[in-house]
Amino acid sequence: MSDTHSNTVAYVRDTMLPEAAPPPTEVGVVGWTRKNLFSGWFNSIVTIICLLLIYYVLAGILPWIFQSVWTADSLTECREIMQATWGESHGHACWGVIRERWPQLLFGFYPTEYYWRPILAMALLLVSLAPILFADRVPSKFLYVTLAYPFIMPWLMWGGTIWNPIMAAMGFVLAGLIINYASDVIGSLGSMIAAVAAAILWWLFLTTPVADVFASILPLAMETVESRQFGGFMLSILIGVVAIGCSLPIGIVLALGRQSDLLIVKSICVGFIEFIRGVPLITLLFVASTLLNIFLPPGTNFDIILRVIIMVTLFASAYMAEVIRGGLAALPKGQYEGADSLGLDYWQAQRLIIMPQALKISIPGIVSTFIGVFKDTVLVSIIGLLDPLGLANAIRADSAWTGIYWELFAFIGAMFFIFCFSMSRYSMYLERKLQTDHR
Amino acid sequence: MTTVTDPPREGFRLSMLIYDTRYRSATIQIVALMGFMLLAAWLINNTIQNLNALGKPIDFGFFTDTASYDINQRLLDYNSRDTHLRASFIGLLNTLVVAALGCVTATIIGVFVGVARLSPNWLVARIMTVYVEMFRNVPVLLWIVLFMAFLIESLPSPSAFRGEDAASSMIFNDNVAITNRGVYIPEPLFSRGFSDIHLFGDSPLRMDVSMNLIAIIVVLGISIFVMRRIRAYASKTQEATGIRPTTWYYQVGVLFAPIIALMVFLGFHLGKPELSGFNFSGGTHLRNSLIALWLALSLYTAAFIAEIVRGGILAISHGQTEAAGALGIRPNRIMSLVVLPQALRVIIPPLISNYLNLTKNSSLAIAVGYMDITGTLGGITMNQTGRELECVLLLMLVYLTISLAISAVMNWYNNRVKLVER
Numbered sequence: 001m002s003d004t005h006s007n008t009v010a011y012v013r014d015t016m017l018p019e020a021a022p023p024p025t026e027v028g029v030v031g032w033t034r035k036n037l038f039s040g041w042f043n044s045i046v047t048i049i050c051l052l053l054i055y056y057v058l059a060g061i062l063p064w065i066f067q068s069v070w071t072a073d074s075l076t077e078c079r080e081i082m083q084a085t086w087g088e089s090h091g092h093a094c095w096g097v098i099r100e101r102w103p104q105l106l107f108g109f110y111p112t113e114y115y116w117r118p119i120l121a122m123a124l125l126l127v128s129l130a131p132i133l134f135a136d137r138v139p140s141k142f143l144y145v146t147l148a149y150p151f152i153m154p155w156l157m158w159g160g161t162i163w164n165p166i167m168a169a170m171g172f173v174l175a176g177l178i179i180n181y182a183s184d185v186i187g188s189l190g191s192m193i194a195a196v197a198a199a200i201l202w203w204l205f206l207t208t209p210v211a212d213v214f215a216s217i218l219p220l221a222m223e224t225v226e227s228r229q230f231g232g233f234m235l236s237i238l239i240g241v242v243a244i245g246c247s248l249p250i251g252i253v254l255a256l257g258r259q260s261d262l263l264i265v266k267s268i269c270v271g272f273i274e275f276i277r278g279v280p281l282i283t284l285l286f287v288a289s290t291l292l293n294i295f296l297p298p299g300t301n302f303d304i305i306l307r308v309i310i311m312v313t314l315f316a317s318a319y320m321a322e323v324i325r326g327g328l329a330a331l332p333k334g335q336y337e338g339a340d341s342l343g344l345d346y347w348q349a350q351r352l353i354i355m356p357q358a359l360k361i362s363i364p365g366i367v368s369t370f371i372g373v374f375k376d377t378v379l380v381s382i383i384g385l386l387d388p389l390g391l392a393n394a395i396r397a398d399s400a401w402t403g404i405y406w407e408l409f410a411f412i413g414a415m416f417f418i419f420c421f422s423m424s425r426y427s428m429y430l431e432r433k434l435q436t437d438h439r
Numbered sequence: 440m441t442t443v444t445d446p447p448r449e450g451f452r453l454s455m456l457i458y459d460t461r462y463r464s465a466t467i468q469i470v471a472l473m474g475f476m477l478l479a480a481w482l483i484n485n486t487i488q489n490l491n492a493l494g495k496p497i498d499f500g501f502f503t504d505t506a507s508y509d510i511n512q513r514l515l516d517y518n519s520r521d522t523h524l525r526a527s528f529i530g531l532l533n534t535l536v537v538a539a540l541g542c543v544t545a546t547i548i549g550v551f552v553g554v555a556r557l558s559p560n561w562l563v564a565r566i567m568t569v570y571v572e573m574f575r576n577v578p579v580l581l582w583i584v585l586f587m588a589f590l591i592e593s594l595p596s597p598s599a600f601r602g603e604d605a606a607s608s609m610i611f612n613d614n615v616a617i618t619n620r621g622v623y624i625p626e627p628l629f630s631r632g633f634s635d636i637h638l639f640g641d642s643p644l645r646m647d648v649s650m651n652l653i654a655i656i657v658v659l660g661i662s663i664f665v666m667r668r669i670r671a672y673a674s675k676t677q678e679a680t681g682i683r684p685t686t687w688y689y690q691v692g693v694l695f696a697p698i699i700a701l702m703v704f705l706g707f708h709l710g711k712p713e714l715s716g717f718n719f720s721g722g723t724h725l726r727n728s729l730i731a732l733w734l735a736l737s738l739y740t741a742a743f744i745a746e747i748v749r750g751g752i753l754a755i756s757h758g759q760t761e762a763a764g765a766l767g768i769r770p771n772r773i774m775s776l777v778v779l780p781q782a783l784r785v786i787i788p789p790l791i792s793n794y795l796n797l798t799k800n801s802s803l804a805i806a807v808g809y810m811d812i813t814g815t816l817g818g819i820t821m822n823q824t825g826r827e828l829e830c831v832l833l834l835m836l837v838y839l840t841i842s843l844a845i846s847a848v849m850n851w852y853n854n855r856v857k858l859v860e861r
Contacts, residue, residue: 036561043560050562189457264468268475278842279835280799286817286834290827294489295482375578382580382806389581405588413577413585420576 064091064406072096074400097404098411101395105411108231108386114159114223118234121156124149125241133426136433150245157230157238159222163211168203175199227305231386233415239305240374243312247373248366250313251320256350258321259328269321276318281376284311289383308380316373323369327362328354360434367427371420378416388412490828501824502527502643508819510810512726515646523820525643530815531837537732537811538798538841544737545797546790549744554774556749567745574742580803582739587731587807594619597718609712616712616719621726623712623719630706651705658701665693728809732801740797747789751782784856791849795842802838812837 025031038044067086072078078094086092098105107115128146130138151165175195183191215221230238257269276284288307293300331354339349359366381390392408395401456466490496502524509519514532517525556567574582595607597618609616616623633650669686677683712722755778763777764770802813810818812834821830 036559039559046560047562050560050566054562054566262464262468262471264472264475268471275835275839277795278839280802280813280838282802282805282813283817283831283835283838286821286827286831290821291831294486294493294828297485298488298492371576375576378578378580379803382803389578389584405585405592409581409585409588413581416578416581417573417576421572424576 060091064093068093068095070095070099073100075402075404076400093407093410094404095407097395097401097407101391101401104232104395105388105391105408106232107234108391109229110225110231110234111223111229114225117156117159117222117225121153122237124152124156155222157225158227159224161211161215161219161221163214163220164207167207167211167214171199171202171207174202227303230305232388232391235305235380235385235387236374236377239309239312239377239380242309243316243373243377244370246313247316247320247369250317251324252355254317254321255324255328258325273318273321276315277322281312281315281379282382284315285379285383287311304385308383308385312373312377315376316369319369319372320366323362323365324358326365327358327360330361331357363427363431363434367423367430371423374419374423375416388415486828495825497829498826499829501820501826501829504824506820506823508823510815512729512809522643523816523824526820527812527816527833528643530810530812533809534798534801534804534811534813534841537729537736537801537804537809538794540733541736541740541797541801542794544733545740545744545793548737548741550748552741552745553748553752556745557752571742571745574739575746579735579739579800580806582735583732583803583807586735587727590727590731591619596620597714600714600719614709614711616714616722618719619727620718621724622730623722623724625709625711626721626723628708628710630708632705654701654705655698658697662694662697666690669693726809728804728807731807732804732809736797736800739800740793743793743796744790747786747793748782751786752778754785755781787849787853787856791846791853794849795845798841798845799838 022031025034037047069078069081069085069092072081072094073096075094075097078096082092082094103112103115107118110118124145127142128149131140131142131146148169151169155162155165175198178195178198179191182194185191186194254269254273257265258273260266285308288311289304292307292310293302335353335357336349339353344352378387378389381387381393384390386394389412392412395408396404456462487496503522505519506521506523506526507519508526510517510526510529510533512533513529514536515529517529552567552570555563556571558564558567594617597616597620599605599607600609600616600618607618614625629651633654635647635649637645637647639645669689673684673686710721712719712724759777759781760773763773768776801811802817804811805814805818808814816830816837817834821827824830
């Protein structure tokens with residue numbers, strides 16, 4: 001072979017060439033641009049069209065955002081300033097409305113002197129969420145704040161005597177005590193039933209009188225704030241947080257019910273889930289605003305925000321149940337059988353083996369349900385509550401700001417975007433953190 | 440040594456209802472059923488008591504009363520002397536119209552955006568990501584009112600179209616006028632057309648069915664059937680002889696010749712919208728409320744569909760693309776012939792739930808005054824008659840029926856395209 005070559009090829013290289021640097025058009029910025037933006041005639045045309053598009057959009061939006069008026073008390077004043085500064089040209093935002101009305105957009109008609117209460121509630125919310133959201137970085141002592149939060153928050157928001165939330169919390173303490181001490185005497189199931197019965201009796205008949213007695217001895221109370229004064233992002237966050245917090249446990253129970261072998265339990269759960277998922281939220285809000293009082297004993301008339309929260313919670317839990325059911329179905333059957341073979345009973349198996357894995361699988365779905373619920377809170381403006389969108393209409397009804405649209409929409413949209421986008425980023429972080437499989 | 444002992448024969452004890460697995464499930468179920476029935480009975484009892492106290496027992500008689508409100512965007516004829524039932528029926532059709540329009544456009548935009556997010560062109564992928572995140576993270580109601588405000592505030596009024604050097608002009612050869620009162624598009628007219636047939640007499644469900652439309656659908660159906668026969672013949676010949684006969688000109692002829700002949704026979708022409716007085720007349724008037732709702736719902740749902748499409752495409756293993764490339768198939772045909780058909784199986788189930796969401800979100804029409812079923816039955820009719828219970832329950836029933844119907848149809852389709860596994 002080699003001598004055939006030695007005859008036909010005039011020159012054969014017998015040493016390696018030194019490694020050369022790649023051509024400058026293949027590396028660095030130029031190489032990246034060629035590869036990602038101008039890899040062919042079609043891609044080049046698309047890139048140029050996209051650049052033009054971006055230019056036109058930014059050329060329209062950036063001056064609107066930044067060449068704008070911040071100090072004005074009415075739209076007319078805004079327009080005069082614009083006229084004086086930039087002449088006849090259109091396309092300048094009047095952020096004066098945000099500067100003047102942002103307390104209203106955030107708190108609605110909540111009394112100004114009590115703004116510290118929702119702010120404190122929000123801060124405590126962050127503190128109480130921290131040990132759950134960032135379990136590995138925050139000391140678990142903060143969990144006590146989390147436990148106390150459901151009782152502190154309503155007191156901070158609505159005011160009234162402190163003894164009501166304390167007595168409501170006492171119901172849980174009572175139930176816990178009964179489970180702890182009576183289980184040796186009447187068995188675990190008996191103590192469970194006794195605890196639930198005692199707690200319900202306590203809440204129904206004893207809470208109010210006992211709270212009244214304590215309140216007369218030691219009147220610790222804050223000024224009451226009416227529900228119709230609630231509004232703005234405070235209202236959205238309030239409804240969203242309560243609905244999200246309550247829908248997760250209810251959703252888990254519904255999902256387990258739907259997966260169970262008990263026919264009647266299963267059909268009740270399926271019926272509930274499919275009914276709620278089949279109707280739009282707005283009809284459930286109609287129920288909250290007009291019908292819920294009809295379904296309850298004559299004379300009951302409770303708070304509109306509470307009614308809305310109940311319906312939004314029911315709505316969210318049906319969706320949550322479906323997401324968790326997906327997670328349960330995705331677990332391999334061996335996990336259930338493994339739990340059985342270890343001799344765990346149903347609840348132990350769920351708590352120790354099934355749920356941790358199923359919830360982990362369903363994190364993306366759970367978070368997108370959360371985001372959906374939070375976004376859906378703006379629907380309450382249709383039944384007349386003053387959420388940000390309802391407030392935008394109220395602000396436009398003021399003669400000083402008639403005809404102002406884009407600034408309000410941009411502000412509200414940006415706020416929602418920040419909340420929802422950070423939630424979805426958090427879910428990605430959580431997914432990465434909980435990932436245990438090797439890749 | 441083994442001893443055989445009988446299991447202890449015990450009598451039935453009450454505790455066995457809980458601790459014996461043979462009885463436990465029955466116990467739990469009976470308790471659950473009793474609890475459920477007690478709850479239901481309690482709610483119904485409360486309702487009856489409350490309604491009696493209010494003096495308005497359940498009664499659907501209000502449906503035959505005169506509605507006396509107007510519905511401006513409608514498919515069938517309606518006037519304010521019609522009954523509430525007729526108004527609700529018109530509203531239901533409006534819901535179905537916007538849901539169908541929205542589903543179609545959302546699918547088209549969603550598939551396009553989903554594929555474009557995977558584009559090798561970095562800029563295109565980024566722009567599409569921005570679009571998806573922008574629409575997914577802002578409430579749909581905000582988009583709907585934003586589009587509505589945009590249509591009303593920034594489009595020219597009809598008077599801007601008047602005069603010699605008008606500020607605005609109609610587009611598409613003077614066929615379409617986009618104004619702040621809505622969009623005017625040409626309407627199909629037939630100078631020698633058949634007359635309409637009136638169904639259901641004078642009842643609330645009455646409707647005029649255009650014989651022209653039926654004739655067109657029938658002719659198109661026959662054409663498509665014949666075309667498929669020709670294609671089947673071509674495939675058969677190809678299987679028998681290995682050579683596919685060229686039939687595309689037959690197919691085009693069969694598809695277009697009869698329908699064009701029919702159009703000419705019926706005297707088809709377009710009725711252009713024309714400026715008369717302060718407004719346009721003639722043509723079909725699509726109101727702002729419909730356009731805003733349609734656009735907002737489509738773009739919002741398309742962002743979700745784009746993510747589903749992207750996920751579906753990513754779920755197809757890269758080996759499929761490479762194998763298709765090794766067979767010498769061109770990139771865009773790889774997408775349409777190899778990847779998309781397989782991805783469709785992953786895509787369809789979540790797509791169904793997004794269609795359902797779009798249909799349910801169309802109830803937000805009430806925010807921009809588009810008279811769908813929520814705006815009629817759950818809006819003006821409810822406020823006029825004060826029959827909250829009947830109206831809301833019926834409204835829920837209607838949406839439940841629509842939802843179940845959509846999911847039944849789409850599940851049927853899903854079962855058809857599903858990969859048959861052993």
